[in-house]
Amino acid sequence: MAEPDKPQADEPEPEQRADTELSPPAAKASKVRLIVAIGLAVLVLAGGGVALAIVASQPRPEDIALQQEKTAAREVAQKFATLLEQGRNDGAFALSKADVKGLVCQPEQEALEQEWQDRESKEILRSYAPTPSSRMSITVKDVRIEGDKGRATLSGGAGNVRADQDYALVKEDNAWKVCGVTFRPRSSSSNTRPTQTRSSTSETPGFPGSDSSAPPTTTTTETTGPTP
Numbered sequence: 001m002a003e004p005d006k007p008q009a010d011e012p013e014p015e016q017r018a019d020t021e022l023s024p025p026a027a028k029a030s031k032v033r034l035i036v037a038i039g040l041a042v043l044v045l046a047g048g049g050v051a052l053a054i055v056a057s058q059p060r061p062e063d064i065a066l067q068q069e070k071t072a073a074r075e076v077a078q079k080f081a082t083l084l085e086q087g088r089n090d091g092a093f094a095l096s097k098a099d100v101k102g103l104v105c106q107p108e109q110e111a112l113e114q115e116w117q118d119r120e121s122k123e124i125l126r127s128y129a130p131t132p133s134s135r136m137s138i139t140v141k142d143v144r145i146e147g148d149k150g151r152a153t154l155s156g157g158a159g160n161v162r163a164d165q166d167y168a169l170v171k172e173d174n175a176w177k178v179c180g181v182t183f184r185p186r187s188s189s190s191n192t193r194p195t196q197t198r199s200s201t202s203e204t205p206g207f208p209g210s211d212s213s214a215p216p217t218t219t220t221t222e223t224t225g226p227t228p
Contacts, residue, residue: 066145073169073176074143077152079103080167080178085138085156105172105179137162145169152178 080103100112138156141164145151150169155162168179 069176070143070145073145073150073152074140076103076176076178077140077143077154077167077169080152081138081140081154081156084154085136102175103178105170105177108178108180111180143169150176 080100083099083103101109104112136156136158138154140152141155142153143150148171152167152169154165154167156165157163169176170179171177
């Protein structure tokens with residue numbers, strides 16, 4: 001007896017065979033797309049990091065404002081130093097109220113006006129030509145500000161001898177003004193012999209040789225030690 005024919009499996013259609021044969025390249029294409037996507041993501045993140053670094057390196061608005069204030073304060077201190085130097089070199093009374101107006105604070109302006117009146121009433125000599133060795137040089141060494149107050153350090157002296165002098169700075173009427181010496185007044189020794197000194201009315205405290213802009217006068221002080 002003959003065995004019945006076994007059903008044979010359906011052979012895939014030609015199109016199905018083609019899909020099966022193409023499946024490996026399709027998988028590769030999918031991997032390529034994934035790699036490209038990851039690469040793009042990395043580029044985006046890197047670009048964002050660069051942009052963040054650029055933004056972080058930019059000065060902050062408050063830093064810009066502080067630098068502008070410091071520049072304005074330094075300009076005032078420099079003008080004051082220039083006038084002060086001219087006053088020392090050209091004569092004790094070379095500076096006038098008009099010169100310093102707008103550069104010094106109101107209390108300082110009033111004090112200067114009173115000083116000028118006192119000098120005029122005493123009829124102090126108004127001209128004195130300093131020797132070349134005694135000519136003063138005054139420069140702005142440093143400016144520090146904090147809020148509406150600050151300090152300007154002026155370096156001055158004659159020849160190779162120099163000293164620093166600090167002047168207060170205040171903001172008055174929305175503008176920086178010089179407002180007097182803050183510390184380090186000129187010191188003097190008590191153990192001295194009779195010497196020729198300058199008039200104290202024209203001294204600039206703290207600057208060596210700063211009393212060179214007034215005519216010399218002879219003063220005698222007590223000697224505390226034995227005279228050799």
